[in-house]
Amino acid sequence: MSLKTIKNTQQKERLFQSLLSASGVIILVLVIGVFITLLIQSMPAIIAHKFDFFSHTTWDPVSGQYGGLSFLVGTLLTAFLALLISIPFSLSIAIVLGEYLTEGWIALILKTAIDLLAGIPSVIYGFWGLFVLAPWIRNLEIKLGVLPYGVGILTASLILALMIIPYAASLGREVIRLVPAELKEASLSLGATRYETVRKIILPYAKSGISAGFLLSLGRALSETMAVTMVIGNSNLLPTSIFSLGNTMASVLANEFSEANGSIYISSLLEIGLLLFVVTTIISLIGRRIIKKMSVHQ
Amino acid sequence: MKKSSLKIRHAKNYLFIGIIGLCSILLMIPLILIFYQLITLGGKSINLTFLTQIPKSPGESGGGIYNAIVGTTLLVALASLVSIPLGILTGVYISEYQNSRLSGAVRTCVDILQGTPSIVIGIIVYTWVVRPMSQFSAISGGVALGIMMLPVIIKTTEETLGLIPMSLKEASLALGVPYYKTILKVVIPTGFSGILTGILLSISRVAGETAPLLFTAFGNAFLTYSIFKPISAIPLLIFNYATSPYEEWHQLAWGASLLVVGMILLLNLVAKGVTKR
Numbered sequence: 001m002s003l004k005t006i007k008n009t010q011q012k013e014r015l016f017q018s019l020l021s022a023s024g025v026i027i028l029v030l031v032i033g034v035f036i037t038l039l040i041q042s043m044p045a046i047i048a049h050k051f052d053f054f055s056h057t058t059w060d061p062v063s064g065q066y067g068g069l070s071f072l073v074g075t076l077l078t079a080f081l082a083l084l085i086s087i088p089f090s091l092s093i094a095i096v097l098g099e100y101l102t103e104g105w106i107a108l109i110l111k112t113a114i115d116l117l118a119g120i121p122s123v124i125y126g127f128w129g130l131f132v133l134a135p136w137i138r139n140l141e142i143k144l145g146v147l148p149y150g151v152g153i154l155t156a157s158l159i160l161a162l163m164i165i166p167y168a169a170s171l172g173r174e175v176i177r178l179v180p181a182e183l184k185e186a187s188l189s190l191g192a193t194r195y196e197t198v199r200k201i202i203l204p205y206a207k208s209g210i211s212a213g214f215l216l217s218l219g220r221a222l223s224e225t226m227a228v229t230m231v232i233g234n235s236n237l238l239p240t241s242i243f244s245l246g247n248t249m250a251s252v253l254a255n256e257f258s259e260a261n262g263s264i265y266i267s268s269l270l271e272i273g274l275l276l277f278v279v280t281t282i283i284s285l286i287g288r289r290i291i292k293k294m295s296v297h298q
Numbered sequence: 299m300k301k302s303s304l305k306i307r308h309a310k311n312y313l314f315i316g317i318i319g320l321c322s323i324l325l326m327i328p329l330i331l332i333f334y335q336l337i338t339l340g341g342k343s344i345n346l347t348f349l350t351q352i353p354k355s356p357g358e359s360g361g362g363i364y365n366a367i368v369g370t371t372l373l374v375a376l377a378s379l380v381s382i383p384l385g386i387l388t389g390v391y392i393s394e395y396q397n398s399r400l401s402g403a404v405r406t407c408v409d410i411l412q413g414t415p416s417i418v419i420g421i422i423v424y425t426w427v428v429r430p431m432s433q434f435s436a437i438s439g440g441v442a443l444g445i446m447m448l449p450v451i452i453k454t455t456e457e458t459l460g461l462i463p464m465s466l467k468e469a470s471l472a473l474g475v476p477y478y479k480t481i482l483k484v485v486i487p488t489g490f491s492g493i494l495t496g497i498l499l500s501i502s503r504v505a506g507e508t509a510p511l512l513f514t515a516f517g518n519a520f521l522t523y524s525i526f527k528p529i530s531a532i533p534l535l536i537f538n539y540a541t542s543p544y545e546e547w548h549q550l551a552w553g554a555s556l557l558v559v560g561m562i563l564l565l566n567l568v569a570k571g572v573t574k575r
Contacts, residue, residue: 009476016478020394023387024404027448031407034414034422041425092321100315110322113329119562120332121506123533124555127540128332131548162328193311216413223415225509226537250417250509257421258513270421277418284413285406 038274045267053271059236059252061260066268070238074246077153077239078228079221082160083214090165090217094172094210095198102177118166126230129159134231146243149233154242156232160224164217171216175209175294176202212290219283223276225250249276340556343549352521353535356544363554365521369436369530370558373515374501376440376525381447382497388448389455389493390481412449416509419445424513434528439515446510447500454496458489495569502565506558508533532558 045053049066056067093110101107130151137158138150179202187197203210233245234255247255249272260266347362354361388404395401419442427438462485470480486493508531511517516528517538532554539551 013476013478016481020387020391021400023384024391024395024400026384027388027404027407027411027452028400030445030448031410034418037422037425038418089321089325092318093325095318096322100318113326115566116333116563117325117329119502119566120559121508121533121562123506123508123536123540124332124336124559127536127551127555128335130540132331132335165325193307195311195314196307198314219413223413223417225415225417226533230537230541250415253417253421254509254512257424258516270425273418273421276415280413280415281410284409288409 034277038270038277042267042271042274044263045271048264049268049271053268057238061256061262061265061268064264066264068249068268068272070236071247071249071252071272074153074232074239075222075248075250077242077246078156078160078232078248079218081153081157081242082164082221083218085157085161086165086168086217087214089161090168090172090213091210093165093169094176094213095202097169098173098176099198099202100194114166114169117162118170122163122224122227123230125159125163126227129155129227129231133158141243144243146241149243149245151231151233152243152245153232153239156228156246156248157242159227159231160221163224163227164220167220168213168217171213171291172206172210175206175213175291178209178294179205206294208290209294212287212294215283215290216287219280219287222283223250223280225254229254336552336556336559339549339552340554343553344556348550348553353519353539353547353550356542356547359546359549361546361550363530363532363535363550363557365518366530366532366535366554367557368521368523369515369518369534370505370532372436372523372525372529373439373443373511373531374505376436377443377447377504378497378501379440379444381444381451381500385448385451385496385500386455386486386493389452389496390459390486392452393456393459394481408449408452411445412453416446416507417512420510420513423510428514431526433526434514434516436515436522436525436527436529439511439529439531440525442510442514443504443507446504446507450500450503451493451496454499455489455493458492458496459485461492462488491572495573498565498569498572502562502569505562505565506533508537512537 045066053066053068054072055069057069058065058067059070093114097107097110101110134150134155137152137155138148141148141150183201183205184197187201188194192200228248229251232247232251234247234251235245236247236252237245239246253269253272253276257266257269260269347360349362349367350364351360351362352365353363388408392401392405392408423438423442423445427441428434431438466488467480467485470484471477475484511531511534515531515534517534518528518530522529536551536554536558539547539554542548
């Protein structure tokens with residue numbers, strides 16, 4: 001090989017390596033850019049409200065009042081309610097698929113069902129919720145004697161629960177699969193029943209991973225936009241019960257961002273976006289760290 | 299041990315199986331209901347007109363969603379244009395430089411990006427692209443979807459490359475093949491099916507996304523091929539028509555829903571087929 005071709009190769013080598021690092025840097029800049037943009041853009045609102053943004057509930061852009069408390073309450077209420085509803089189902093499926101039926105056609109059906117549920121876009125969940133679930137909830141509300149809106153916090157939470165079950169279930173299944181076979185065999189050979197093995201060996205071992213799965217699905221529920229926007233009723237008042245109408249931080253963004261005029265209005269909406277971004281970032285970092293730790297221990 | 303306590307323990311065992319089995323089966327009910335609704339209502343409206351014409355004004359029956367089909371295709375193509383090469387390169391980077399501090403930071407950023415709410419990506423792209431151009435456009439929609447595709451492509455590329463045996467790379471390097479050629483001609487082709495799976499999954503993830511398009515692509519009732527104008531997309535059309543008061547538009551939205559779910563399932567099936575090979 002002549003000296004020239006070697007030099008040529010070295011140049012290309014260097015070019016390729018800098019291309020690789022450059023693409024890494026782009027991702028880094030992108031994420032930092034998102035945070036900084038949100039921070040800068042929401043500064044006017046943060047200064048104007050002097051940190052009392054989430055301490056009062058009047059959201060009236062016309063008269064210049066921006067209190068985001070009802071959105072915060074709406075978000076937390078729907079997300080935690082959805083998590084609560086989803087836990088028995090996702091835990092059951094995780095145990096069934098992770099421990100009882102690791103193969104076979106029933107497992108295949110169940111796995112396909114979960115994949116299908118995970119594949120449905122959120123706008124279609126919202127559409128279905130609006131036209132099928134909401135009328136049922138309305139009937140229920142008539143029977144219970146509360147104002148029959150049909151849409152509202154409860155409807156949104158049910159749809160959200162349905163959307164996060166596949167996610168938590170498949171994470172849970174993977175974590176349960178990581179439980180060493182020797183531990184389970186030891187328990188079974190000592191005469192424990194399958195249930196006792198699950199409760200006293202498998203679940204305690206997989207505990208941190210399973211809770212990380214729930215944490216990550218909570219993050220999903222907090223940030224879900226379209227389905228919630230379509231079935232929550234979009235009221236800016238503080239929700240008083242699970243049958244009330246409401247709004248979440250994501251749904252208020254979806255509803256009002258394109259119509260917002262006036263710098264403080266837009267800036268206030270971006271402040272909501274900033275909070276949403278920070279909370280979901282913290283949740284996903286903690287969740288992923290726990291799961292990574294579990295797989296490394298393996 | 300007393301016989302009765304053994305019986306109780308066995309009973310508990312069966313009860314437990316019954317409960318978790320029941321919960322698993324219960325989940326099938328909403329799934330079946332959703333698909334029943336999609337197929338019965340959506341199936342009715344899918345025909346040739348539906349696929350080749352643009353929507354009619356409210357009150358008139360007929361019309362189709364051709365403009366949205368074109369829009370979604372264009373948006374996904376624009377998104378893929380940047381995010382596929384960038385995603386693969388970043389995936390190669392974090393799998394090749396595992397111990398550098400920068401690649402650790404990049405990996406964290408990918409996790410953050412994956413957890414970022416889609417609506418936040420929408421408002422960010424609005425601030426970055428729509429506001430300077432002072433117009434909603436297909437380009438901005440493509441950027442938003444591209445950002446959503448990135449983490450999926452990066453992660454699958456990284457995972458796939460991690461599975462490739464070291465000996466393969468070493469053999470190539472030992473033959474005197476330069477590093478960049480080893481990556482481009484040996485490592486990436488070997489992991490091709492895995493990377494392709496990632497790309498297909500990332501497309502199926504964004505094909506149904508609505509929130510990032512609300513303030514970027516914005517939607518358009520008419521047909522356009524221009525990347526500088528507001529453009530429709532199937533999920534946007536579903537959202538707008540589902541929340542409208544017109545029965546004819548609801549019909550179109552059910553058809554569009556069936557179409558988009560069918561597309562996503564097909565992409566997932568193909569992705570699974572590719573992985574098996």
